[in-house]
Amino acid sequence: MLIERHTRPNGLRVVLNEDHAAPLVAVNLWYHVGSKNERPGLTGFAHLFEHMLFSGSAHVGNNEHFRHVQAVGGTLNGTTFFDRTNYYETVPSNCLELALWLESDRMGFLLPALTQEKLDVQINVVQEERRMRVDNVPYGDFFERLLERAYAPSYPYHWEVIGSMADIAAAKLDDVRDFFRTWYVPNNAVLTIAGDFDPTEALALVAKYFDPIPSGVTPPPFDLVREPLSGERREVIEADVQLPRVYRFYHAAPYGSDEWIAADLATSILGLGKASRLERALVYEQQIAQDVASFILPTEASGMLMMWATAKEGVDPAELERALDTELYKLASDGPTDHELTRVRNQAETDLAHQIESHEHRADLLSAFETFFGDARLVDGWIDRYHAVERDDVRDVAESCFHPDERVTLHYVPRIAR
Amino acid sequence: MSDAMTNDFRATAPAARPPRAFSFPAVERLTLSNGIRLLLAPAGDAPLTAVRVIVRDGSDQDPEGRCGLASLTSEMLDEGTATRGAIDIASEVADLGASLATGSDWDASYVALDVLARNLVAGIEIVADVVRHPAFEPGELARVRDERLTAILQNRDEPSVVAGETFARRLFDGTPYAWPLIGNEASVGAVTRDEIASFFAERYRPGNISIAIAGCFDAGNAVRTIEALLGDWQNGPAPERRDFSAQLATTSTIAIVDRPQSVQSELRVGHVGLDRSTPDYFSLAVMNGILGGVFTSRLNMNLREKNAFTYHVRSGFSLRRSRGPFVVSTAVRNDVTGAALREILAELRRIGSGDIEPAELDEVKSYLGGVFPQSVATASSLAGRLEEMEVHKLDPSWFDHYRDRLAAVTADDVVRVAREHIHPDRVSIVVVGNATEVRPQVEGLGMDVIGC
Incomplete structure (x- = not known):
């Protein structure tokens, strides 16, 4: 992959990835700030703030960002996660300058366009988003409950990205201003351009639109240390669901570490596809589960490894949990077979190839690697690290990760009719 | 330098360069x-x-x-x-x-x-x-x-x-x-x-x-x-294929499905629409884009960005072999359920009334045509287009002319297809939500309310 890296005088890091297969270009901007940088009482703020970045800046009217990109046949969005917020558009390659104009305007000139009315609208919209994703769907609050038990209240992975209803409602314009000045500075951002463009021209456009934006104060480092649980946390939740479901959370190593990669392979061995261990044992052979899932999230400060299994009608969640644990301990004691390891490495390779195939996802991956690991070029060696994982590495990571004292377990059970 | 001078070049959107040619891959x-x-x-x-x-x-x-x-x-x-x-x-x-x-x-x-x-x-x-x-x-x-x-x-x-x-x-x-x-x-x-x-x-x-x-x-x-x-798989006789065609309702009705624990009402508003062979395919796509097919559509700007009733609302025609549904879908908080339905019905009336803004027409046409290369840029998305051609027996040149045919749609076309194919007085409304809270809000809409 052709990857050029530059750092602008104001600290903005720029990643250029040229490829001319289609007349498209993806522009992707990562700000190294997420819900991890919130504090209790202002949960959900990073995400609410993301909404405000579509509400106009000094030279771009409210919702005009959407209009400009759609009017040239582009797609766009923004997302917020624990450690980062991203903004992206994929446009016909002749419209690269438009995308850079739009992104630079909200990086440099957001505050003059900010109003209480716009904030009020987005507070309501985000509350509807929370109702839609969390409060009005079965098992919708599982992640919130897991995080609350997995992390101490002072540690910001304690709350979910969407935040609490009360905190969302309490957001003030001054909070928006402070957040912007603290985190939305060029020296806390990575700009990736991927697709059909000329690197020299693109860099000149980046200089034109982004170089005048002044550098900010170096954002405060994240230096909180997660405390061990030293004892399992368990909860039984009566909910409006037809079937019981068991959730399990384990602490894992941070994204990018060798242990994280080994844990990623372990979760695939356990739960990726019908031939994986949990699917095969719980869904196919014992037929006590309707479905299972097992995955690790790409979080920066500390890894989050999760699994769940939905019980078939009449199956006791305790039985389901025992069957789950049997498989986990088998992997932790014996490790995977060579065959399993080869299979999940191949699956990881295909997965990466699909991400790279799409302009949008490739640009996002490059921004991620530049932001988290300091060098987008590490994408090129990423899959080799999967191929370097040995059976013992997977066994070791399973053994250390699946520790009974360092886990959270939830049982959802159908509410008993009164 | 003053700010104004420094940032003069930011005042308006930069012009696009000449586009690179795109053609649908040869099949x-x-x-x-x-x-x-x-x-x-x-x-x-x-x-x-x-x-x-x-x-x-x-x-x-x-x-x-x-x-x-x-x-x-x-x-x-x-x-x-x-x-x-x-x-x-x-x-x-x-x-x-x-x-x-x-x-x-x-x-x-x-x-x-x-x-x-x-x-x-x-x-x-x-x-x-x-x-x-x-x-x-x-x-x-x-x-x-x-x-x-x-x-x-x-x-x-x-x-x-x-x-x-x-x-x-x-x-x-x-x-x-x-x-x-x-x-x-x-x-x-x-x-x-x-x-x-x-x-x-x-x-x-x-x-x-x-x-x-x-x-x-x-x-x-x-x-x-x-x-x-x-190659040696023997072909067999073609089986009988059932044909059917649903008819539009004559009046509007509301069905409420009670879900007492709901904090949002899940809404569907629509009626029997068209089939995939409609000659109005492209006009319909543009009209629906303006109504509720894109982020900046009338429905989303109204229900989300103006009234903040919802996170998301969309409309669409499901064009199948026989006439599929036209439907507006959204979820809104309980206490604005009636108000949201009123706004949806108002937008369904307005789209056929004739006031199509040139800017919204251009935006949707440019979007649907411009996004097409992106929608065939991966192996699986391109395969999806080939699938569409086979399922609906499209002319082999269908996608070669796709963008030209979108570009040819006029404001008159949009108004005509809205009048012919959107029927605000013949809709079925479904609300899945807390019936106790919702029912009083919808009783004033002047339709039969049906409990489910």
């Missing part, structure tokens, strides 16, 4: 002697290939009392063949780092393989086996049936599924579109192995099958592989 078509049609579109430079087998019969051919038959038949394809068990198939697919999916929609049944280009031949071998030699083994069927019944049970928890299924029943009573695609407790409980095997034998035959391949591959090699695996 090679050929037909094997037994009638299997091949569509081959080598494209892109990613090391990935997408294979799609299209069987031109789907869930709209489910017999009365057996809804879910087409879908179950397709789901059983990769649950074992004459020579491979269910786990063998899953295992081999995973070894290739590939993904294999089977399923059906209203118009067709599908097998989809996404695979690293270097493993394509081995992938096609598995695809050919599952599409030609499924075993429908009774033990595997019993398990799949039980999973299906459990999925139907789980769907009761999902307000969006309950809303969709209730809406379909309201619109399409007496036709297959009224039935859940995955079936219901009675039909899935009753369906037999023989019925599945018969559906397979009648519908999955070479003359009814197309195979589309897109992405990175050698066309000659792919054709030889398919010919060797499927």
Whole structure:
């Protein structure tokens, strides 16, 4: 992959990835700030703030960002996660300058366009988003409950990205201003351009639109240390669901570490596809589960490894949990077979190839690697690290990760009719 | 320098450069002697290939009392063949780092393989086996049936599924579109192995099958592989195909499905729409884009950005072989349910009233045309377009003229299709929500309110 890296005088890091297969270009901007940088009482703020970045800046009217990109046949969005917020558009390659104009305007000139009315609208919209994703769907609050038990209240992975209803409602314009000045500075951002463009021209456009934006104060480092649980946390939740479901959370190593990669392979061995261990044992052979899932999230400060299994009608969640644990301990004691390891490495390779195939996802991956690991070029060696994982590495990571004292377990059970 | 001088160049959007030419990838078509049609579109430079087998019969051919038959038949394809068990198939697919999916929609049944280009031949071998030699083994069927019944049970928890299924029943009573695609407790409980095997034998035959391949591959090699695996599959007689056409309601009604724990009302507003062969295809796409098809549509700007009733609202025509639904879908908090419905109905009236702004027309036309190259940029998305051509028997040049035909749509076209195809006084409204809170809000809409 052709990857050029530059750092602008104001600290903005720029990643250029040229490829001319289609007349498209993806522009992707990562700000190294997420819900991890919130504090209790202002949960959900990073995400609410993301909404405000579509509400106009000094030279771009409210919702005009959407209009400009759609009017040239582009797609766009923004997302917020624990450690980062991203903004992206994929446009016909002749419209690269438009995308850079739009992104630079909200990086440099957001505050003059900010109003209480716009904030009020987005507070309501985000509350509807929370109702839609969390409060009005079965098992919708599982992640919130897991995080609350997995992390101490002072540690910001304690709350979910969407935040609490009360905190969302309490957001003030001054909070928006402070957040912007603290985190939305060029020296806390990575700009990736991927697709059909000329690197020299693109860099000149980046200089034109982004170089005048002044550098900010170096954002405060994240230096909180997660405390061990030293004892399992368990909860039984009566909910409006037809079937019981068991959730399990384990602490894992941070994204990018060798242990994280080994844990990623372990979760695939356990739960990726019908031939994986949990699917095969719980869904196919014992037929006590309707479905299972097992995955690790790409979080920066500390890894989050999760699994769940939905019980078939009449199956006791305790039985389901025992069957789950049997498989986990088998992997932790014996490790995977060579065959399993080869299979999940191949699956990881295909997965990466699909991400790279799409302009949008490739640009996002490059921004991620530049932001988290300091060098987008590490994408090129990423899959080799999967191929370097040995059976013992997977066994070791399973053994250390699946520790009974360092886990959270939830049982959802159908509410008993009164 | 003053700020104004520094930032002069920011005052207006920069002009686009001349666009680079785009043309829809060339598609090679050929037909094997037994009638299997091949569509081959080598494209892109990613090391990935997408294979799609299209069987031109789907869930709209489910017999009365057996809804879910087409879908179950397709789901059983990769649950074992004459020579491979269910786990063998899953295992081999995973070894290739590939993904294999089977399923059906209203118009067709599908097998989809996404695979690293270097493993394509081995992938096609598995695809050919599952599409030609499924075993429908009774033990595997019993398990799949039980999973299906459990999925139907789980769907009761999902307000969006309950809303969709209730809406379909309201619109399409007496036709297959009224039935859940995955079936219901009675039909899935009753369906037999023989019925599945018969559906397979009648519908999955070479003359009814197309195979589309897109992405990175050698066309000659792919054709030889398919010919060797499927070339001697004997074609059979074409089965009878049921035709039907639902009719518009004469008045508007509201159905409320009580879900006391709801903190949002899941809403569906719409009526019987059009089929895929409509000559108004492009005008309809532009009109719907303005109404509720894009982020900046009238419905989203009104319900989300002005009134903040919802996170998201959209409208769309589901263009199937027969007339599918036109539907506005959203979820709004309980206390604005009535107000949101009033705004939706007002937008349905306004779009036919004639005041189309040139800017909104241009934006939607440019968007739909401009986004097209992006929508065929990956192997799987390109394969999806080939699939669409086969299912709906589109002219081979359909996508070559796609952007020109969008560009030709005028404001008059938009108003005309809105007047002809949007019927604000003949809608079915479905609300899944807290009936105690919602009912008083909707009683003033002047429609019959039906409890479900």
